[in-house]
Structures are given as structure tokens and as C-alpha cells.
Amino acid sequence: MPSLIQMPDVVMTEILAKLDLPDVQSLRKTCWDLRNIIDDLKPDPRVLRSVIIVDTDFVDWKLNFDNGYYIYPEGKFIRLQYNKVENGCQVVWYRSDGRREKFLENRDYLEVFCEDFKVNMTFQQSEMENFIINFEYFKFVHEKFLEIESQLMPRLQSILSGRNPLKTINFSMVVFKMSSILKILPYLDARTIKRITITDSKQGPVPDIGKWRIDELMELAHWKNAEELDIIDVFVEDVPVERFLGFKRIYIFVEEVNMEQVLEWKE
Amino acid sequence: MSVEPEVPIVQVEEVRENPVLYKIISSDNHVFTISEHAVKLSKTLWDLITNLGLTAENALDNPIPVENVNGKNMETIVQFCERHKYDEEEPEYTNYIREFVLPEWDRQLLSIDNEELFQLILATNYLDIQKLMDYCCRVIGDMAKDKTPEELRIIYGIPTDAEDDALERSASDSPGPSG
Structure with a gap:
């Protein structure tokens, strides 16, 4: 008698396309056969945001799959939180039927998040509307933030560079170091990007970080392809105005003289 | 006082109803008749009909044998195709996940046990009926909603890891990557 495992690829593809991301992950854990089938067929989770x-x-980490705001399993919206706790990491899954918690002993919360990010985004092929990373910053824990940045960003960089480029229309990052953006943006698909938003979370100068230079950013194909650019709460250093002419609309703080030029040139 | 012009009342169904009927014989020799609009939902059958050059005149004299589909599945398929023969085409698929609730009639039709459903899917796949495939897979997919791997094993009759391991061991004597 036929069963799920005996279904031809064309049928399996059709079935997997009907499942939500958590259900595909659950099915992947049932047996090796199904795991191999799923990994061969690479069902696109179609993450929208x-x-x-x-x-x-x-x-x-929040994931949207449609424009509804009902949380899984009632809707499709998924929210996960990776907490640093004593002796490990606590993963919280916010659900419509309450929250589920899991404690992972001696695991680093950044590491656990990165693993989840990698697994859940592996098969993402369709174009996202938004890909947003918000890196908070508070002056009184400056050292701590530097440490987290140095642990998280290279990991995300290696995940993103190890796959085909993620497609997104809008890319937004809140950071306190320019270099964080260069660990992410170059690995997104330059062809789909329409809008880049960069926000400085420092809200004011911090001694050993200094002003931002965006030379490297300007060399990216993403910079050339995007139509809109927002650089918010940042004072950018030495920007040649003509480098912004490719955009339909920009918002940026530069030296005062340049700002006037930009306004004049771009209206 | 103006008189309304008399318009003949015609049943829409009458106008649309195509008199051409086709005969299909299932693997266990059950005979089914199906209308032209309905049979068009099956790409396989319609290709066959076109290739055989069947027409309104000779269709009923030339039954089409379908050896891969039994009478039980064929009955469901014929019912489905007759029900959906005048459906409008589905809108183009986008990368948004479509919110879709199976119509009650179809849910009832597909309320069969899993083995039967998988058999129906194989028949549907063979006959290439996209809409029925979509609906069947929807029913299969809905069963997985918010289930643990253990629950899924029971629902879909998936062998456990232990059974799988045993199968793998018996299937191959060569050492695995770790052995």
C-alpha cells in the first residue's frame, strides 16, 4: 500500500509546498528517508519578512510568511527568542497556544540562534520583502557589544556567504559599527535590492568607533542597484556627492556643506 | 406603458452542457462516462482523446482503458472532474503563501483513509489532474499542522528510526561513514 515515503517527487513537492516551516522541520525529524527526500527537494519556506x-x-527572531499577524499555529507568524541564561541558552517559541521553552545546557545563545537561522533559511529562494537586523547598543556596556558583534557577525557572514544570495527588496540594519553591514549586505542578492536603510544605534560618537566611512559600501553592486537609501543618525565622512546620483531618493547626514549640495542635486 | 421585450429563458446549464460523452474503463473493468469539459481536467486523458481522434460521433463506441487506475479511484476522479468542470482558472501563483480553505464538498469527497488517499494521489498524478492533486495534497498537508515528529510518524505511517536502522543494516553490510 502506498505511503508518504513512496510518493513521487512531483507529489512530495506539492505536499511540502502546503506545509508551514515548523511542519516541514518536524517532518524532517521523522526519519532519514524523509529527511533526505526533503533535503533533495529543498522546499522554499517563502519567508516574507x-x-x-x-x-x-x-x-x-521574527518570521512573517503572509500579511496576517496571527501567530503560529493559529496563523503563520513565527517568533523565537534565544536567551542567554546561566549555564546555557533558553529558546522561547511564542505561540498562539502559549509559549514553549527549551533549555540547552552549556550552549551559547548566539551559536544556537545561528544554527537555527542557517537551518530555517537554507531553502529560502523566493524574494523577501524585508530583511532586517537590529543591533542594539548602549554605551554603558560598550565592551559587551563589541564582543557580541565580533562573535555574531562573522558567523552570519559565513552562513550567508556559504549559500546562494538571499533575495530581499528592503534591507535594513541598525548597527554601531560600519563593518557589521559589510558582513551581511555583500552576501544578499544585489539584483533584487531596492532600498537600503542603515541606522546608527550609538546615537552620538563613541571614542574607539569614530565616524563612518562608506567607501567600501559604495563599491558594492547593491549600492549601484538600490533605488532608495537612508542613512539615519550617522555622520558620514568624506562622501563624494556624485556617488549618490544613482538613487531616486536618499536621506543622509553628511558634513553640512555636502548636505546642501545633496539637497540641491537631488531636490 | 411599455412592454418588456420577451427574452427566451434559457438555463445556463443547458447552453454550457456539452453533449459529448466519453467512456473510460478502469483497471478492474468498471465503465464510467464522463463529459468533455470534465475529462479536459485530466491532461493525460485529454491528450489521449486528442491523439486517438475521438469525436462526438465515435466517443461512446471507443472506451478508453486506463490500466493504472481502479474503479474506486476512478469514481472519485469522475465525480471531482464533473463537479469542477466549469471552474474558473486559478489566479497565477505568487510567492505569498495562499490562504486557502478546501470547499466542504471536496473535503467530504476526500474524507477517506490515508492509504486510499495516497492511492488516489498516485492515480491523480498519473492522470495529471492539477486541481485534484492540489486538493489532495492540501488534505495531506493539513494533517501535519503543528504535529511532533512522533505524531507525524503515526499519521503518515512512517517507520521509526529503530525500524529504519534495522532496515538499513539488513540492506547493506558495508560499514557506514563512522564504521
């Missing part, structure tokens, strides 16, 4: 918020003791 991915929002990652990083703080000193947690990472909050």
Missing part, C-alpha cells in the same frame, strides 16, 4: 533583534543577553 525576517527581523532579527540582537541585545546583550538575547536574540529575538
